[in-house]
Amino acid sequence: MSMAAAQPPVTDVLLWVVYPYLCALVLVGGLIWRYRYDKFGWTTRSSQLYEATILRWGSPLFHFGILMVLIGHIGGLLIPKAWTQAVGISDHVYHLMAVFIGTVAGACTLIGLAILIARRRLTGPVFAATTRNDKAMYVVLAGVIVLGLWATVKANAVGGGYDYRETISPWVRSLFLLRPDPTVMAAVPTSFQVHILAAFTLFALWPFTRLVHAFSAPVGYLTRPYVVYRSRDPRGGLRPPRRGWEPARVTRKAGR
């Protein structure tokens, strides 16, 4: 679509270009800043020590569910329709697959989240260890998940299904390609629009909550030797030596 054809309304540009990029910027910048400033706070802050019985059900349900949801989103949003068609998956089959796997994943996520939130509220020590930051994060996280499920259910169960791969997916890809195209988003059902905006809000909050632990998923463990050796930390205290305090070093000149 050429830009000369019609200028998109300002609201559309704000919602579907400025806001997503702003959130992405906050996400990336926030992660870098937090990693540099607050490595010590970069943790799961697990509450398993307080309570394990309910967690044992809720946490894997939620986490495996949300990982499946993540894969589904990556597949649905980043892979163009033409590609799946090219490998012989008809739209109908794709839709069935997406609805079936998506329902399972969404149900796991939602049930897991419900268990985890109930546990957090009802278990004394866990609730006592819940910060305001956590509570805000839970509201947004649960909001995004519920809104997403609601949009899907509304489109598929009540309506005749909505093919987001024609509108939302190209828009997401246009964001990644740095050629944002807000016009396709105008016609998207409100339920999906709200879900998307909430999701970007979550991305912007991400670096400032305990959710950062998702970015330290320990995949390196699979290839690492079991026992790690390290030489004594050459730094005194917590910071690297300041300028002018570097250790004395001999630089050998050639020809000696």
Next chain:
Amino acid sequence: MRIWGGPGARRGRRGREPRVMAQMAMVMNLDKCIGCHTCSVTCKQAWTNRSGVEYAWFNNVETRPGQGYPRTYEDQQRWQGGWVRTRDGRLKPRSGGRIKKLLTIFANPKLPSIRDYYEPWTYDYEHLVAAPASSDTPVARPVSLLTGKDTTISWSANWDDSLAGGNEIAAGDPVLASLRDRPDNSVLQQVSDRVRQEFERTFLFFLPRICEHCLNPTCAAACPSGAIYKRAEDGIVLIDQDRCRGWRMCISGCPYKKVYFNHRTGKAEKCTFCFPRIELGQPTICAETCVGRLRYIGLMLYDADAVAQAAAVEKETDLYEAQKGVFLDPHDPEVVAAAQRAGIPDDWIEAAQRSPVWDLIMRYQVALPLHPEYRTLPMVWYIPPLSPVVDVLRDTGHDGEDVGNLFGAVEALRIPVQYLAGLFSAGDPKPVTAVLRRLAAMRAYQRRINLGEPADESIAATVGMTGAQMEEMYRLLAIAKYEQRYVIPKAHAEDAHRLEALGTECSLAKLAGPGARGPYGPGPFGESSGTPVPVGVETFQMLRVRQSADTVAAPRDKQTRVNLLNWDGKGRPEGLFPPQRKDGERQTSDRTHNEPENSGPHNNEPTSSEQETSEPRDGQP
């Protein structure tokens, strides 16, 4: 900072030069432990006197027989700590390999809950002074430090101290259970039952425990983040607090359950072997303050390439000998040369030659590893106690210092020997018997000298030693001085300017000024965020809070109150009495984190909120 793979990375070369590494190690002489818990208390004060690790005891003292701390930690069928040997002769963490670890990362199935430790508590002291007048004396009720609500104390780190709780609790000892389950010896099956039946006549001894700083640590192997590492210079196992992500796998991995989860910061913590002290040539705080002087600290040189093979020997009862095979004799010129080539400084090699740990483990062979069957090659060893045997002899009217009686008793008293074997030699009584015989011989040999009789070389000869060796061993075990018990070479910090950096960077601003943070002043993301605060600063902050607090949770106006302990009795500083409040006025005190250094000895600051807002405090005493 260099990071590299462990001993498993290079193995199986024959006819090679040993890869010499140095390990700081400890030996504890259990005959001397009186169970006073001084080590635990000073360790607690130094390291874990903080929010989130109230239940963590880097050093604890257990009564044996007993369940230990955390409860029944030695039951590896349940907790799955340590390594197992696979069919092809390799080692794998008992709780599962890498893939299983990652699949169970969302809820670690083998993590002890806080109930397996105990729910940390304090007391509602305020009630003692705030209770309304009544004919009953007010009591300070226990308050949970997890929930802030009233709680019932039902367990602690040494609840079964000195066999308290009787055989109901002692019967839960996993070591007794393992003896019972052993099918190969009918006598052993009855051992635990007899301990239970003969409870009044049973033995007890104390077992102080710190992190073992293993040569083959499972905690490090289980850490998905790679945050736990073994220091190449001295073998101390540490957790990088900046890399730990709170996956909790180390706690399951450690068979000794000596990694604790800080439930406030969400990071794992463990005994550090007091590395800041060790680097300065000082013993650990537990050793420094040990009343019985039962701890020995020194270096051991070992062949890092031999570790994996030694830990994977087929029979568990061979692990003791296998681990001894990993150690290198620091008196051997070839070892010295190899150590020099490996970059170990000369004063460290010299310290290894004087190491009391080497003498106790290798020369006199009286120290044994704790639970070698976990295959972690632990480096805190124990001299098993002869006292249970001596006590029985004495109580039955025999001479507890006669070598014949002692030898006979070591053979006859199967319960203590089997029990000690369950702790120190994977159930094999031979090493324990040998140690006890050596200790018994020393006892008899020295008694003659003590009574002015001529030394009897034949006593020494029965355990394969000479009289001179007996004498040396006696001196090391009984009367060794501080410098002989602790042979600790200083870390080579030829970049000593760092100490100056430490001095200049640790400013007042960090201690109490505007920059003061830590668990007592949250970072932007709640209490676990921000860069770590040095322990000294943290302790300072906490003592400060504690001394000015008089409730379970510090009162909001604590900054304006006078600590009577610091009051010199002169004058009437403001804050000596609670401020008079106008109706409806609420005290504000968000000054914890921006208070300038003007409090002086009296800490006499403005008390009411009007003063706070109207008068900027600018450094007057």
